[in-house]
Amino acid sequence: MRLVPSVQQLETEMTAWRRHLHANPELGFEEFETARFVADKLRSWGIETTEGVGRTGVVGTLRGRLGAGRSLSIRADMDALPMTEARPLPHASRVPGRMHGCGHDGHTTMLLGAASALVRSPDFAGTVHFIFQPAEEGRGGALAMLDEGLFQRFPCDEVYALHNCERPLGEIAVHRGTVAAAADRFEIVVHGRGGHAATPHLAINPLPIAARILLAIEALPGRLTDVHAPATVTVGSLRAGEAFNTIPDTAFLTGTVRTFDHQVQKTLETAIRRIAKNEAEAFGASVDILYETPFAPTINTPAQADAMIAIANEVMGPERLVVDPPPEMGSEDFCYMLEQRPGCYFLLGQADDAHQAAAHDTNYDFNDAILPIGASLWVRLVERRLSARGAS
Numbered sequence: 001m002r003l004v005p006s007v008q009q010l011e012t013e014m015t016a017w018r019r020h021l022h023a024n025p026e027l028g029f030e031e032f033e034t035a036r037f038v039a040d041k042l043r044s045w046g047i048e049t050t051e052g053v054g055r056t057g058v059v060g061t062l063r064g065r066l067g068a069g070r071s072l073s074i075r076a077d078m079d080a081l082p083m084t085e086a087r088p089l090p091h092a093s094r095v096p097g098r099m100h101g102c103g104h105d106g107h108t109t110m111l112l113g114a115a116s117a118l119v120r121s122p123d124f125a126g127t128v129h130f131i132f133q134p135a136e137e138g139r140g141g142a143l144a145m146l147d148e149g150l151f152q153r154f155p156c157d158e159v160y161a162l163h164n165c166e167r168p169l170g171e172i173a174v175h176r177g178t179v180a181a182a183a184d185r186f187e188i189v190v191h192g193r194g195g196h197a198a199t200p201h202l203a204i205n206p207l208p209i210a211a212r213i214l215l216a217i218e219a220l221p222g223r224l225t226d227v228h229a230p231a232t233v234t235v236g237s238l239r240a241g242e243a244f245n246t247i248p249d250t251a252f253l254t255g256t257v258r259t260f261d262h263q264v265q266k267t268l269e270t271a272i273r274r275i276a277k278n279e280a281e282a283f284g285a286s287v288d289i290l291y292e293t294p295f296a297p298t299i300n301t302p303a304q305a306d307a308m309i310a311i312a313n314e315v316m317g318p319e320r321l322v323v324d325p326p327p328e329m330g331s332e333d334f335c336y337m338l339e340q341r342p343g344c345y346f347l348l349g350q351a352d353d354a355h356q357a358a359a360h361d362t363n364y365d366f367n368d369a370i371l372p373i374g375a376s377l378w379v380r381l382v383e384r385r386l387s388a389r390g391a392s
């Protein structure tokens with residue numbers, strides 16, 4: 001392990017920042033105190049700081065002392081979750097029903113640590129932007145920043161992010177392609193016409209229509225899409241009717257589609273819409289369809305993944321590196337930044353005896369032992385990718 005010495009010196013300070021953020025969690029787009037904490041730190045180090053990007057987002061901009069060059073962005077998420085912390089830790093949440101249950105307190109701290117180390121020895125050419133993003137947990141923070149011109153106002157050639165994970169402490173997983181799934185959500189309402197169960201010819205029963213739709217769409221993966229492209233369609237709820245001898249007016253289906261590829265995702269959405277509409281019309285009914293895509297697939301570009309692999313090797317050594325493990329079924333809104341710029345999102349293991357709980361578990365806590373690892377990876381990434389000789 002070859003951590004950056006100036007980052008190691010910050011370990012005590014970073015631990016204090018992380019625990020302060022942990023004790024004071026804020027939900028997506030409500031990160032007012034968190035954003036102020038971040039902005040105050042950046043400004044105190046003389047880093048050009050812009051607040052209010054994507055409502056509560058903050059961007060810090062630092063130029064290297066080796067002259068002009070390329071530009072790189074690193075993103076950390078800042079939001080907490082609406083859940084109650086189970087463990088009575090000294091730094092446990094002071095806000096009932098709010099908890100940093102996904103480690104975004106740690107992500108924010110690692111990026112602050114890297115900024116602090118880089119400002120003292122900015123041995124790189126070009127520009128680095130530190131992106132502190134709000135509202136990652138399904139509330140659209142990445143899109144909010146992008147919609148406000150993140151990459152136009154703070155131009156960059158490539159973008160990076162990390163997430164802590166349940167792998168052993170210090171293990172780094174890098175995917176040279178898809179990292180995480182797209183998670184779509186659909187709601188289908190079948191409008192028939194109610195009536196007496198004894199005279200179904202006078203009614204349009206939405207129930208068998210909903211059943212046909214369910215069976216048809218759950219069978220799509222591996223039939224309409226390539227069996228080698230993983231996909232699942234799951235109907236998680238089906239509701240209709242109240243009495244055994246009555247035909248109801250409507251039936252509801254809701255479910256989710258998980259995919260790892262944009263084309264597969266689009267193919268399934270189109271097919272679900274078409275099947276629902278056609279099945280309903282075939283029997284004289286109609287449908288309303290709500291189809292949402294809060295998370296696209298998270299897909300790394302090979303050159304940036306390879307760059308991250310080289311950095312991980314340099315800082316942690318090959319024995320802590322895992323390349324191309326199976327993609328995660330979870331989702332990540334950094335996907336939208338990766339749709340606009342080449343980049344890499346990687347995973348950093350934090351599990352030890354005291355940190356066994358997974359993210360989103362009420363017993364979870366970010367492991368402060370990985371703060372200097374994450375911050376060192378960011379510092380070396382900036383130095384190597386923005387070296388005066390060009391990207392190495």
Ligand SMILES: [Zn+2]
Nearest residue numbers: 102137359360
């Ligand atoms: Zn989360």
Ligand SMILES: [Zn+2]
Nearest residue numbers: 102103104163
């Ligand atoms: Zn998270």
